[in-house]
Amino acid sequence: MNYLELLPWDIQADIFLRLDPADRASLRQACRHMRQLMDDPTFWRHQMVRLSSIRRFREPLWRLIRQRNIRHVEVHPTAKDLSQDAASHRHNLVWNDLQWDELAENIPLLETITTPLKCDKNKGLPEGMRSLEHLEVLNVHSILYADDRLFCDISQLSSLRKLSVEILCVDVIVERTDALRQLARLPNLEELSLSFRRYVLLPMSKLALQHLLYHLPKLRRFALRKCSFRFPDISGMFIAPPVLEDSPPMPERDPNVRSNFAQLTVEEGASGESEKPERISRLNLEELDLSGTLHHVLNEEAIAALQSLQIFRLQTHGIDELLESFLTSCLTKWANLRELDLRNATAPAEVFQHVPLSLRIIHLNLTEIEFGLSIEALLKLSERCGTTLTDLHLYGCTNLNKIGNLPDWFPNLHRLSLHGDLELITRDILCRLSEMEFLQELDVRECKVQPGKDVWQILASLMGPKTRIVIESEPQT
Template sequence: MGLLELPWDIQQVIFSKLDSRDRAALRQVCQRLCDTMDDPTFWKSQIVRLSSIRRFREPMWNLLLHRNIRHIEVRPSPDETLESHRHNMVWNDLEWEQLIENLPGLKSITTPLKCDKNKGLPSGMQELEHLETLTAHSILYADHSLFRDVSRLSSLKQLCIEILCVDVLVERTEALRHLAMLRDLEDLELTFRRYVLLNKQAFQYLLYHLPKLRRLALRRCCFRFPDISVIFSQPPPELVTEAASAPAVPEAAFIYGQAPEEGKPADERAIESAEPARVIRLNLEELDLSGTLQHILNDEAIAALDTLQIFRLQTHGIDDDLADFFRKCLGRWKVLRELDVRNADLPAEIFRHVPASLRIVHLNLTYTSDDFSVEALLILADRCGSRLQGLHLHGATPKHMEKLYYLPDWFPRLTHLSIEGDIGKISREVLCRLGELDYLHELDVRECKVQPGKDVWEILASLLGTKTRVSF
């Protein structure tokens, strides 16, 4: 493909020196390439992955524009990954401006970002008025300017940010309150590669000023005090009054010693300082506190989360009262559909409290006593066995694999089954029994470090038939 980057006159010279057989082969390849690019099924997802757009010309932009591209994923090429540091694997302002100029109707962007101090988002990205989804990963530096610029993308419905380094001023101020201006935001995901001390009141303000927020993920967030119940609890009336009378965000010019932005229009300054309306109660449907929860939530916070349908706690720092915490949560969250406790050391009896609405569960088979795998699965089968659709078993061993013999009896309507661990051998009887899972659509064993062999999974795939995809 590097040949296509040569000037056209040089390509003509090269083509003229080819013999007739090579010319015919090259014409065939080019025709196949054109046919593929015009095939509507090739573009139906409306997604393209780009490593660089510096050499794009008008015909290429017209092609993307006519294919109604709405989603862009920026990925460095393999060569750049090998030769460059992470700092250099991002687009510059000119590239973003070129992208926005040629594809103004973008709805979704996934990209790494390099945000310099006081610069925030690239200038071209700030002009995306219709952007609904922004997934910015590997952000090297996040400061007040980044959150301010993100808050101006008023159409955002989904925001996923992975931050490598956070300015200490973000930790000490309420920079996160900027995001409260995203009134259509439904999905918020914040991940930090290192632990940072964040402002709990800023998070509380944020959650209670996003009326459409339904999914929240806070990963590796650290607070000065481990109990984060205040984030989900109702703000006291005096704090609500104080927040309403205070400016929406701290003065960025005061923090960084910049001159005030006097040149801004009055209406733009009014929009920035407008106080978003406060919601009466949270309506979260999905919550992920992996790596963040270091202390159990109090009763008020648990009650505020009673609309949860999905709860994930893949890693945590809770040493005491974990079982009692889950007992309270499961007793209160009556509409819970998915529970991920893959790294929680829980007694089997906890699962007596799961609601009848539970459909998907992630369990670790090696965290508790030897009979845990049988007892916990039996309790789950009694509570919701005929309705359970997804079962994800972590930490499996050959001893646990023999228990899979009973899965068709315990969970006859399983559609998804995944196994992670060192499973070794699987008996033929177990394979035949797994073949009786009539509703199984997917069996995922890719995370098994020790596997019985490819031939075993091929036998099982033949038993399950074409309706089931076996990933190994």
């Protein structure tokens, strides 16, 4: 192994490429040098690279980047960086403006960026990032402070299709100036994820979010995570505003910021106001994530406005008493729902008799449900869509001795994941899972069995190569 580490990077990469995934994982576990080089450019895949810093990059390395046609960059501190800076905040590890200028100069065709970000007062995105005309996906996170300039800068990136923003502290000017409304200038936005932690948002933010939802015609996926509002009912956000809405004017653009916003030509009959986003009559959302945000159930009008949903994720806070009626109403009206994520919600068993026949994937939390009721929940789910369900993810299935009935209740599963302590479950019961004829993946990474039990190896031999059993987390390639 020591001799392997002495080989040139390109030769190591060639050897690495010839290994199957299992051998790669084994090599990483046995070879510390390989683990350290996982993020080295010679191991990049799919035009994507993870970088911690580019301060020492020289022309040969930039030439290698251009040869590999890199289009996606993730900025992530290495384990060494984190250990050296353990006492400081993560934002101290973010790139400075000079690094972003250098990256944009060398990779002007970047399409995706994932990075922590540091925004000072009256300072949003770095100039280098704003100059990327082909940027389609932007994920900025761990932002300790942000004012309206951040949203003004983001609104200049007219080619954006996916946007994710995580802010830990929001300046009050963001709400008083309707800064969020500027995101409506992104005509191609299909996916929007917002997270405002440790801050109570004012009612004006709800109006701004309502404006966004009804002025982004291509928006299909919306996530509002870990947000708190002064008035917790956010139903109005999803209800169509009045047709004669006298909405505040869009904030004017900063003349000092270069705009990439696509302008219509004069021949097409464009006017100076063509930049104003067009209002849609109804929502066309396909995916909604309200994890950590929904502190009050949505009313019937809001539920009806979301009838196009196909994926719904929920984490409840203080609405358990109303959860049954709320979920019943949702499941009754959302006829196209195909994925339901309740891993962080305690749903009563009666709810599952209303799941739509279109449901294919479900994440179910059994932790807080009494033992008998957890079985009842699975039975009702089986009666409703047992033969059509393809993915079942069970959380808190501690000592669920009816786990051996899953092949009978859900015979056509493709993926099954189990989370919990199964030390009291016999090997014979667990081996009944091998009767799932169509199972492609069994995820038991978060599953505890009796010490020394070889049940997963036995299951693997019973199921054969058609089923992949995931026992330990595998490092990313």
